[in-house]
Structure formats: structure tokens, C-alpha cells
Amino acid sequence: MPIPNGDSGWVFEACGLKKQYDDGQVQALRGVDFRIQQGEFVAIVGPSGSGKSTLLQMLGALDHPSAGTLRYRGASLQERADLASYRALEIGFIFQAFHLLPTFTALENVQIPMFETHRSVSERKHRAIELLKAVGLETRLHHFPAKLSGGERQRVAIARSLANGASVLLADEPTGNLDSENANLILDLLVGLRREQNFTLILVTHDLGIARQAARIIEMKDGRIVSDALNKEPT
Amino acid sequence: MTFFTFVTRGLTRRPVRTGLTIVGIAIGIAAVVALVGISRGFESSWQTGMKSRGTDIVVSSMGRGLTPKPFSATVVERIAPLPHVAETCTLLVDLISVEKAEMMIVSARQWGGFSWKNLKITSGRLPNDDAERAVVLGKTAAEVLVKKVGDTLQLETEELNVVGIVDGGAVVEDGSFILSLPLLQGITGNQGKINIIDVRVTPGTGKEALTRLCEQITGLVPEARAVVAGEHIRESQAYRMISAMSWGTSLLAVLVGVLGVMNTMLMTIFERTQEICVLLAIGWSRGRIVRMVLWESALLGFLGGVSGVLIGVVGVKLLVTTPAIRGLLEAELNPQLLVMAVAIAVVVGVFSGIYPAWWSSRLAPSQALHG
Numbered sequence: 001m002p003i004p005n006g007d008s009g010w011v012f013e014a015c016g017l018k019k020q021y022d023d024g025q026v027q028a029l030r031g032v033d034f035r036i037q038q039g040e041f042v043a044i045v046g047p048s049g050s051g052k053s054t055l056l057q058m059l060g061a062l063d064h065p066s067a068g069t070l071r072y073r074g075a076s077l078q079e080r081a082d083l084a085s086y087r088a089l090e091i092g093f094i095f096q097a098f099h100l101l102p103t104f105t106a107l108e109n110v111q112i113p114m115f116e117t118h119r120s121v122s123e124r125k126h127r128a129i130e131l132l133k134a135v136g137l138e139t140r141l142h143h144f145p146a147k148l149s150g151g152e153r154q155r156v157a158i159a160r161s162l163a164n165g166a167s168v169l170l171a172d173e174p175t176g177n178l179d180s181e182n183a184n185l186i187l188d189l190l191v192g193l194r195r196e197q198n199f200t201l202i203l204v205t206h207d208l209g210i211a212r213q214a215a216r217i218i219e220m221k222d223g224r225i226v227s228d229a230l231n232k233e234p235t
Numbered sequence: 236m237t238f239f240t241f242v243t244r245g246l247t248r249r250p251v252r253t254g255l256t257i258v259g260i261a262i263g264i265a266a267v268v269a270l271v272g273i274s275r276g277f278e279s280s281w282q283t284g285m286k287s288r289g290t291d292i293v294v295s296s297m298g299r300g301l302t303p304k305p306f307s308a309t310v311v312e313r314i315a316p317l318p319h320v321a322e323t324c325t326l327l328v329d330l331i332s333v334e335k336a337e338m339m340i341v342s343a344r345q346w347g348g349f350s351w352k353n354l355k356i357t358s359g360r361l362p363n364d365d366a367e368r369a370v371v372l373g374k375t376a377a378e379v380l381v382k383k384v385g386d387t388l389q390l391e392t393e394e395l396n397v398v399g400i401v402d403g404g405a406v407v408e409d410g411s412f413i414l415s416l417p418l419l420q421g422i423t424g425n426q427g428k429i430n431i432i433d434v435r436v437t438p439g440t441g442k443e444a445l446t447r448l449c450e451q452i453t454g455l456v457p458e459a460r461a462v463v464a465g466e467h468i469r470e471s472q473a474y475r476m477i478s479a480m481s482w483g484t485s486l487l488a489v490l491v492g493v494l495g496v497m498n499t500m501l502m503t504i505f506e507r508t509q510e511i512c513v514l515l516a517i518g519w520s521r522g523r524i525v526r527m528v529l530w531e532s533a534l535l536g537f538l539g540g541v542s543g544v545l546i547g548v549v550g551v552k553l554l555v556t557t558p559a560i561r562g563l564l565e566a567e568l569n570p571q572l573l574v575m576a577v578a579i580a581v582v583v584g585v586f587s588g589i590y591p592a593w594w595s596s597r598l599a600p601s602q603a604l605h606g
């Protein structure tokens with residue numbers, strides 16, 4: 001019996017989550033269990049190939065699990081018919097490679113997810129300007145991605161991920177393509193925004209320095225969770 | 236930014252490719268406009284020509300050629316006594332090269348027949364009798380041949396005097412070289428032969444009576460067929476062939492356009508695979524992706540259609556003024572044809588976009604993460 005939306009108090013509940021590729025030749029997730037509460041800041045760490053990105057894809061409904069169950073706010077994600085609107089409205093995704101659309105300006109990129117809402121043209125633009133202000137890019141509204149620095153591009157991507165007021169932010173190595181100075185700026189931005197908006201932040205990273213800022217660290221290896229612990233003193 | 240921004244941005248990112256694709260469709264559409272416009276113009280020009288001669292029924296044997304086959308002039312005696320027949324006028328019409336003009340309508344008419352009566356003389360006069368070695372030129376024919384009243388004209392072996400210039404009230408009439416029947420019969424060695432009988436019916440004859448009269452005449456005259464003037468030209472095998480060929484050729488050109496759009500759309504989609512996956516990953520529905528691709532290819536088709544119509548119209552206007560064609564026909568470029576041509580282009584666009592749209596809608600959002 002699925003628990004009605006929101007009643008369980010958990011944002012995500014994963015149970016025996018498995019994902020295999022190439023007809024079972026690749027076992028990317030070998031049975032993963034965890035629960036995540038609203039507003040948590042979770043870092044997922046682990047060696048390359050341990051299944052971190054795969055797990056994040058399952059959470060973002062970019063792909064289907066091969067076995068096990070995954071609930072979002074009490075309701076099974078696999079059984080959800082409108083995965084597009086889940087991706088558009090419930091979660092925000094941030095990629096290591098930014099993935100902005102090159103033929104659209106910063107302002108336009110931030111508006112792209114808003115097409116899935118009922119906002120008017122001017123509301124979309126207005127909100128995009130506010131979001132870009134919030135990430136400190138009010139002077140770069142009409143720049144194309146190619147004219148922005150890596151850090152600036154990731155800021156645009158963060159603004160885009162928050163365009164529809166997502167309550168969960170999934171970030172796959174958001175600082176992986178940035179130098180340490182920019183990496184810290186992006187992380188500070190995410191942490192600051194989370195404090196203001198209280199979204200759940202699930203962040204995959206190689207960087208233990210970054211992971212230490214999270215309140216909870218999940219460590220993966222070979223498609224399994226090998227440790228899941230609260231971080232006593234997030235820095 | 237609206238959804239349409241996506242559609243236009245998709246086309247402007249590769250302006251040269253988009254431009255070439257538009258040219259590709261435009262050529263096909265221009266072919267449709269030009270060929271169909273001209274073959275329809277051929278039909279309607281002959282119809283208005285007939286109307287301005289005051290004809291209700293045309294008796295002729297439209298066979299393989301562009302002009303009907305000659306038959307004996309005595310046939311008219313079988314038609315004249317029939318009920319509803321008010322007047323008849325026998326003609327011998329041919330397409331002959333006359334001096335500078337490669338092909339000119341030479342229209343020889345029974346002396347005193349009603350087909351002479353609608354000619355408005357703009358200068359000179361009509362021939363005095365059917366024996367006078369005289370010719371009357373439609374005003375376009377006079378321009379094409381560069382003749383005025385008083386000049387002489389060589390028709391085959393005969394030298395004829397231009398005695399008048401007339402306004403015939405229709406392109407075909409204006410483009411004609413008009414003379415008396417016995418004169419042309421003599422020149423072309425068709426003594427006693429005609430190839431058209433224009434029939435005028437008594438006023439108030441209904442459509443049904445007209446059709447019945449046609450059947451009656453056709454029964455009485457095995458060597459020819461009687462057809463209501465408007466339908467006359469469609470009976471011609473030559474016209475049917477021209478019409479079929481023009482559609483065939485233009486559809487082939489359109490097909491090439493389809494392949495062009497499909498190729499461009501597939502290229503643009505392959506190029507943007509990553510972006511489409513990102514759009515899916517950040518929440519765009521597959522329906523929206525499909526719509527984006529279809530709108531894009533529809534817009535390509537539309538732009539190609541509009542340019543094609545422009546090219547076609549300008550091309551046809553130039554073509555009908557060339558000496559070879561001038562005065563033979565008028566292209567019929569009615570708004571319906573032009574709208575239809577643009578509509579064909581849009582349909583071509585949408586059709587060519589179906590496969591690329593379907594292909595992009597099957598992409599997995601997870602592919603956004605890789606690469």
C-alpha cells in the first residue's frame with residue numbers, strides 16, 4: 001500500500017534498488033537501501049564506477065531501476081505516469097558538464113524548464129532574472145554560455161535547476177569541472193541557497209573536502225552503500 | 236522567450252544549411268506554381284477565348300495533337316437544323332510558325348460567322364470579303380510580329396496584307412492571326428476542311444438541354460465530338476498530358492524537397508542529441524520535443540513554400556512574356572493555387588519532420604549525463 005503523498009515524511013525511500021546495464025553484464029547498483037528526509041544535505045562519495053551517478057539518475061527519474069523500489073514522498077516513482085512533470089517540478093538536476101543550451105542566453109536557459117508550468121512569458125522572464133540575481137549573475141543575463149566562465153555557467157545551471165521551485169536538488173559532481181576557487185564559490189552558493197529555501201540537496205562528489213560540508217555522507221563501492229553516517233560537525 | 240523562440244533558434248543556428256534547405260523546397264514549389272499555373276492557364280485561356288468568340292458548344296475532334304483534326308465542312312449542315320441551335324460558325328485553327336513567331340494561333344473563320352463579331356477593331360478594318368488576301372492580327376500578335384496596318388506578312392508561301400489590328404477580349408484571341416476560312420484552306424491545302432464548329436444556342440437554353448444537344452450532335456457527327464465550351468479543352472489528350480506531366484514533374488521536385496528537409500532535420504536532431512536529452516532531463520515532456528521538431532520542419536516548409544511561390548510567380552510572369560510563348564496563353568496564378576502551394580510545402584515540412592521527431596522522442600534523458 002503506497003502511503004499517501006507526504007505522509008511518510010521521507011523524501012526518498014530506496015529499498016533493494018538495483019540497476020544493471022547491457023543485459024546484466026554491468027551491475028551498477030547491487031541493492032541499495034536508504035531514506036532521505038526533507039531538507040537534508042547528503043553527500044554521496046565513492047570511487048569511480050561505484051554507481052554514484054547511476055543512483056542519482058534513479059532519484060531524478062532519468063532512468064528506471066532494474067529491481068527494488070524507490071518512493072518519492074511515499075509514492076512509488078516507478079509507478080508514476082508523469083515522470084516528465086516530476087523532473088520538471090519536483091527536482092532540479094545539476095550536471096558536472098553544466099549542459100546549458102549553447103544557442104540560448106543565460107536568461108533564456110533559466111527559463112527553459114518553466115515551459116512546463118503555466119507561467120506567462122513575462123512571469124518566466126521576471127523569475128529568471130530574480131534567479132540569476134540570486135546566483136550573482138545579474139550582469140550576465142544576455143551572455144551566451146560560450147561567453148561565460150565555467151563557474152558562471154554552473155551558476156546559470158543552478159538558477160535553471162531552481163526555476164520551478166524544486167524541493168530536491170540533485171547535483172552530480174557540480175564542481176568537477178571547476179578550479180578549487182570556483183568550486184568553493186559554487187558550493188557556498190548551493191549551501192547558502194539551501195539555507196534560504198530549505199531544499200533537499202543530494203550531491204555526488206569525489207572531493208572529501210566538499211563532502212565534509214554535508215550533514216550526512218553516504219559512501220558507495222561496487223554498487224553498494226558501504227557507509228551511511230551523519231557528519232557530526234559539518235564544516 | 237516563447238516556445239517559438241526554440242523553433243526559430245533551431246533554424247538560425249545553421250543559417251547556410253537552413254537557407255539551402257529552403258531553396259531546395261522553394262525550387263519544388265516554384266515548379267508546382269509554374270507548371271500547374273501554366274497548364275491551368277492553358278485551359279482557362281482557351282476557355283475565355285472560346286467565350287469571347289461567343290461559343291456555347293465546340294464541335295471538334297480533339298485527338299493527339301494540340302490542334303484538332305480536320306474534317307469535312309459539310310458536317311455543319313447536319314448540326315444547323317437541330318433544336319436550340321441559333322448559329323454556327325466553322326473554323327480552321329492551327330498552330331503555325333509565322334515569321335518571327337515560332338508558334339502562333341492561326342484562326343481562320345467562316346466569312347460572316349459570329350466569331351468575327353466580337354473582335355473590336357483598334358486600328359484598320361476587317362477584310363472586305365473572304366477573297367481578299369487580308370489578315371487581321373490580335374493586338375499581342377501584332378506586337379510579337381512587329382506589324383501594323385498596311386504591312387505585309389508571309390504565311391507559308393503566301394503574302395498577306397495586314398488590314399486591321401483587333402482587341403479580341405482574351406489572351407488567345409489577342410495572340411491570334413485571324414483570316415477568312417477559304418484563304419487558310421487554300422494556303423494549307425485543306426480545301427473544304429474545317430476542324431472546329433462553334434455553335435451558339437438560342438438564349439435561355441438550360442444546362443441539361445445543352446448537354447443533350449451535345450450528345451445529339453456527337454451522335455450525328457461521328458468524326459467529331461460536341462462539348463460544352465468550358466469543358467472542351469479538358470477533352471484534349473494533349474491537355475491531359477500536359478496537365479499530368481506538370482503535376483508529375485512538380486511532385487517529383489517536391490519529393491526532392493522532402494528528402495532535403497528530412498536530411499536537414501535529421502542532421503539538426505543528431506547534432507542536438509545531447510541538448511534534447513538535457514531538455515528531457517530538466518523536465519520537458521516528449522510531446523514538447525516532438526512539437527519542437529515538427530514546428531521546426533513545418534517552419535522550414537513554410538519558408539520554402541513562400542519563397543517558392545515568389546520564385547514561381549516571378550518566373551511565370553517572365554516566361555509568358557518570352558516571344559515563344561507570348562500570346563499563346565496566360566498563366567493562371569489564382570490565390571488558391573498559391574495558397575495550395577504553400578500548404579503543400581508546410582505538409583512536406585511536417586511530413587519530413589515526423590521521423591526526426593519520433594527519433595528524438597525516443598532518446599533517454601539519462602544520456603544527458605554522459606559526455
Ligand SMILES: Nc1ncnc2c1ncn2[C@@H]1O[C@H](COP(=O)(O)OP(=O)(O)OP(=O)(O)O)[C@@H](O)[C@H]1O
Nearest residue numbers: 021022026027028047048049050051052053054055
Ligand atoms: N549506460 C550505461 N551502460 C552501460 N554501463 C553503464 C552505463 N552507465 C553506467 N554504467 C556502468 O555502471 C557502473 C557505475 O557507473 P556510474 O556512472 O554510476 O559510476 P560513478 O560512481 O558515477 O563513477 P564516476 O565517479 O566515474 O562518475 C560503471 O561500471 C559504468 O561503467
Ligand SMILES: [Mg+2]
Nearest residue numbers: 052053054172
Ligand atoms: Mg559519475
